[in-house]
Amino acid sequence: MNAPQDDESDVKPRAFSTLKRDFGALYTLLGHAAERQVIPTNPLEGINLQKPALTEEQLAEQGTERRYLEPEEVRALFAGLEAYQDEKRQQRRSSRAHGKAYLTDLDRVPYVDHVVPWILTMYYTGFRPGDLFGLRWEHVNLPFATIRKTIV
Incomplete structure (x- = not known):
C-alpha cells in the first residue's frame, strides 16, 4: 500500500x-x-523576514474596506501637514537668503501651496481626489460655506 x-x-x-x-x-x-x-x-x-506582497485578491479586498481614522492617525495627519508647511517655509527662507529675494515670503501666508488645502478638503468632505478634480465653481456656495456635488 x-x-x-x-x-x-x-x-x-x-x-x-x-x-x-x-x-x-x-x-x-x-x-x-x-x-x-x-x-x-x-x-x-x-x-x-520581509512581509510578502499582497495578492491581487487581497489588494481588491483591501480597497473596499473603509474605516475612520483613529485619533492618533488624525493627530499624525495634522502634525505631518504642519511639518510639511514648516519645511516649505524653511526652504523658501533659505532660497531668499541665498540670492532669490524676489521670491514671495511664505511666513505670512496660511498655506504655502495647494497640498494642505487639498488634503483638508478631502478630510472634511470625504471627497476622493477624483471628486476634487471634478469640482466646479457651481458646486461651491461661498455665502453658505457649502459644497454640493453629486458623486456617481
Whole structure:
C-alpha cells in the first residue's frame, strides 16, 4: 500500500504571523547554540523576514474596506501637514537668503501651496481626489460655506 501523497494544490500557505513566530524561535535557538559555542555563529544573524506582497485578491479586498481614522492617525495627519508647511517655509527662507529675494515670503501666508488645502478638503468632505478634480465653481456656495456635488 502506498501512502497518500500530498497534492501541492491542497497545501495551504502559512500565515506570515506563523512564519514570523517560527523564525523568531529558530533565531533564538541558534543564538543560544552560538552563545554556548555549539556552533561557531548564528547563521541567521542579520537576516530579517520581509512581509510578502499582497495578492491581487487581497489588494481588491483591501480597497473596499473603509474605516475612520483613529485619533492618533488624525493627530499624525495634522502634525505631518504642519511639518510639511514648516519645511516649505524653511526652504523658501533659505532660497531668499541665498540670492532669490524676489521670491514671495511664505511666513505670512496660511498655506504655502495647494497640498494642505487639498488634503483638508478631502478630510472634511470625504471627497476622493477624483471628486476634487471634478469640482466646479457651481458646486461651491461661498455665502453658505457649502459644497454640493453629486458623486456617481
